[in-house]
Amino acid sequence: MHSNYLFSRIGVGAAILLASSVAGGHAADAQGNAPAVDRVEPPSWWAGSTMNPVRVLLHGKNLAGAKVTAGGGVSARSVKVNGNGDYVFVDLAIDKDADPGAKSLKVTTPDGTATAAFEVTAPLPAAGRFQGFSPDDVIYQIMPDRFSDGDAANNDPAIAKGLYGRSNPHLYHGGDFQGIIQHLPYLKDLGVTAIWITPVYENVHHVNTLQADGTAPYSDYHGYGAINQYGVEQHFGDLAGMRELVDRAHAIGVKVIQDQVANHVGPYHAWAKDPPTPTWFTGTAKSHGNNTYQIWTVMDPHGAPDESAATLGGWFANVLPDLNQNDPEVARYEIQNALWWVGMTGLDGIRQDTMPYVPRAFWTQWSTAITRQYPHVNAVGEVFDGDSSLVSYFQGGRKGPDGVDTKMDSLFDYPLYFPLRRTFAQGGSFHDLAVDEAHDWLFPHADHLVTFLGNHDVKRFSSEDGATPAGLSLAQTFLMTNRGIPLVYYGDELGMKGGDDPDNRQDFPGGFPGDPRSAFTEAGRTPQEQEIWSHLRKLAHLRADLAPLRRGSQMTLTQTDKQWAYARTLGGDTVIVALNNDTNPATFTIPVGATNLSNGVTLTDRLGAVGAVTVKDGGLAVTLPARTGAVFVK
Structure with missing residues (x-):
């Protein structure tokens, strides 16, 4: 992107087309009062969105008193111009059947008309997209x-x-x-x-x-x-x-x-x-x-509003503009x-x-x-x-x-x-x-x-x-x-x-x-x-x-200074995780009576650190090398 925020129209990109004209149809003097638009944000939107109308922010100059019109399945509503006359907020309603492509926005003031393109895109197919993430992910x-x-x-x-x-x-x-x-x-x-x-x-x-x-x-x-x-x-x-x-x-x-x-x-x-x-x-x-950075002030039930002001309104590093x-x-x-x-x-x-x-x-x-x-x-x-x-x-x-x-x-x-x-x-x-x-x-x-x-x-x-x-x-x-x-x-x-x-x-x-x-x-x-x-x-x-x-409940079975074992259980399946954080090998017993593992059940370590172990007297006797973990499954 360039510093004037022109968007190249590649794939879903939208081209902002800039032009100006006076009411009589002659080219406006660049030094005069004719309106001009140099940014459109967002530059594009898709038909069928739940955010409809979409509020578009136009930036330019000489926009005081502007009216905005659109076409091609897009209609402009609720136009607001800021006090400096260089920003316009306009709500664009997009017909659900609007054809994809660049749509001309006309921004008209008593001194002329500026045009800018706003692109309507087809919504991306949902299949294989917008999936979210969960404990199933790494x-x-x-x-x-x-x-x-x-x-x-x-x-x-x-x-x-x-x-x-x-x-x-x-x-x-x-x-x-x-x-x-x-x-x-x-x-x-x-x-x-x-x-x-x-x-x-x-x-x-x-x-x-x-x-x-x-x-x-x-x-x-x-x-x-x-x-x-x-x-x-x-x-x-x-x-x-x-x-x-x-x-x-x-x-x-x-x-x-x-x-x-x-x-x-x-x-x-x-x-x-x-x-x-x-x-x-x-x-x-x-x-x-x-x-x-006093985050606690945001949750302080005893604090006055001013207490959290520096946290919610202060500028990061005293330089990053804090959005309100x-x-x-x-x-x-x-x-x-x-x-x-x-x-x-x-x-x-x-x-x-x-x-x-x-x-x-x-x-x-x-x-x-x-x-x-x-x-x-x-x-x-x-x-x-x-x-x-x-x-x-x-x-x-x-x-x-x-x-x-x-x-x-x-x-x-x-x-x-x-x-x-x-x-x-x-x-x-x-x-x-x-x-x-x-x-x-x-x-x-x-x-x-x-x-x-x-x-x-x-x-x-x-x-x-x-x-x-x-x-x-x-x-x-x-x-x-x-x-x-x-x-x-x-x-x-x-x-x-x-x-x-x-x-x-x-x-x-x-x-x-x-x-x-x-x-x-x-x-x-x-x-x-x-x-x-x-x-x-x-x-x-x-x-x-x-x-x-990924999805199982978690239960601590034993925990000492250097050893820890916990069970992850989902339905009828239980996995035992054993960890030795000592710099020496450790032998210890993991009580499994609170799990669904009964005496005589043999488990193997899927990480390969130790051999198979069998539940005896409601426990698993394991020996783990130094700084090693094991994942035991039936």
Whole structure:
């Protein structure tokens, strides 16, 4: 996309056609008062949508007093112009039988007429799309820029020259949609059933000096500084490429989850200087509060409204413009934007960044709109905190003390993440993990939480103090056999190391031209990497094979400082998971009297760590090697 937000009409893309004329039919003087339109958001919509009419935001100049008309199965209603005369809100009603194609919008003022195209598309067939994600899935997180470069032509696009440089961790490295597409078979073989890709919004086309640390130029390669929420970052590809990625993933049974950001935009977004309404943001670029990240204030029953103001209205890093979802136009814009990405590409799920910094009532509106259009599409929210009582407050499924049910199906299980690191990397006690899961009752649906060992915001597991390959593999055993929806951060299947941001976002080895080896192949992995990779692959496929590991109830059978055993039961099928986190072998007995396993039943370890064991006197006597797990089945 270009800085004037022209959309190339590729596949479902919409071309914004710009023209002006005076009432008498002569060309308007470019320096005069004739109206002009240079942005249409959303640029397209589909016939038969549950969001009908769709509210379209036009940007231009000299739009005061504008009237909007349309044709071709589209009718314009409820036109509102902002006080500056540079934004128009117009509701477009689309006939369910409207023919796909560009529709001319005429924006007329006393000084002339501007025309712009709004595209009506055919709805994507639902078969194989809009599937949602669940405990049946294994999610793999990808930062597109750091995974694989499949199209060198977009490494240094003309519109953003100078932002590419693999030697600089803060610049673009060349990863893109085509790189992900090329390695979908690798992910399928690993046992991945869904990929989460970090934001693909169009980001600023020059160095970001507002967030630089003073030592190096920055780019917004990570995608979290949008300048156009309807644009695709040119370094990654275009909308057609995004659609191709989703379609190719679906063709091999892999779902796609898109990272979205309804809380804020980037500091270089045009709105930062020229917002559509006076209340579009909480504050202005020159006068705003800094976010204090005190999430607990949102749920404090004793707090005055001002107590949570810095959390709900403060600007992230004191620079990211905070969208005000209490402004109904902002709420409508963000809801439609989420629907547009799903409808235009066939996505299966959404990851919502910085969820608790947005008013909870907005999430009710947002989730309801998504479910109304796509009943199976669900979302996971980021609540970066280790307190279960706080995090659970944001999961949907019941009303909080404020009377709000966010209807957000899933959250990232940060309360589990912290003890996971302490236990398996630092050699801590299983007690921490057990205590955390004892708080599962706080969540409406603990089994819907996304569990993980790492992501793009924290140092890699293998760079934690005390971390070992054996500890990583045991942690993966826990993750793949425990309740929740497991997530793997790209490269963790190899045991990649990396400290805090940006060191935790290094390139995947073999994903880029000139790499000395390719870890996408067994031949390109070190023996240690191959051992970690093979273990995770075995676990992912085992989870797919054993329904109790995905959908079963969970019961702790025994738990000590270094050993833990739990049962996963679904119907008449029971799986026993045993873990030894000691640096020495351990022999212990697992009581199974509370399960459906009776004396004389023999079980085998599907991971192959130990031999068969038989229930005797209501228990299983097992001996596990150091830092090893077993999965026992009949």
